[in-house]
Amino acid sequence: MRQGFPVARRGMVIGLLGGSFDPAHEGHVHITREALKRMALDQIWWLVTPGNPLKARQPAPLADRLARARALMRHPRVKITALEAGLGTRTTADTLDRLRALYPGVTFVWLMGADNLVQFHRWDRWRDILRSVPVGVLARPGSGVAARLSVAARAFRVHRTQRGETLRGRKPPVWAFVNLPMNDASSTEIRARGGWGRGG
């Protein structure tokens, strides 16, 4: 395996949490720990993105975001990675294609907060993503209703399962809201109070 790429054995089920992590915060840690437990995932990999293709704002340098993420999220089954920088991919659909080719026999589950489902239909090849991996949508304060009414939720409503815990064993297309105790931490809020980056 390439340097910096985690090792995974055939048969493993690995959750992928992509994000800007600008900066990583307790909300990320909370959903990661809860998803590991509730969804019986073998590992979760954080994919710290070089840059969200839909965000105009330039994030803090990747090295700084990785260092903060690694300092905050300490768990033997959670790997903090810069896989997308290594692969040269920017969109999630491309990243998933590459990971499936690199890790035959490994099942990936895409994880994201409910806020991301609201605008998921603007992502590159979003239908392909939903057809190729199980997707767990993690509860986030303020986004539940909009997520349930979103274009993607309506388009794939027949593929929704009520049981997020079972996603790891299901064949896509399948997705679920994974109801967790919610945590209201947000990177935007941390940046606004000067807790990160050039201003903080």
Ligand SMILES: Nc1ncnc2c1ncn2[C@@H]1O[C@H](COP(=O)(O)OP(=O)(O)OP(=O)(O)O)[C@@H](O)[C@H]1O
């Ligand atoms: N408090 C939270 N509860 C549930 N999901 C979250 C929470 N914070 C972040 N996430 C999810 O984690 C992933 C990465 O989030 P991201 O790095 O964009 O953090 P953020 O706080 O949403 O940042 P920003 O405020 O800059 O958009 C996304 O799927 C996001 O929906």
Ligand SMILES: O=C(O)c1ccc[n+]([C@@H]2O[C@H](COP(=O)([O-])O)[C@@H](O)[C@H]2O)c1
């Ligand atoms: O593939 C896309 O078109 C796409 C559009 C928007 C966001 N994403 C991914 O969604 C993840 C969450 O991004 P963010 O900035 O909300 O943390 C991250 O992995 C992004 O690369 C992907």
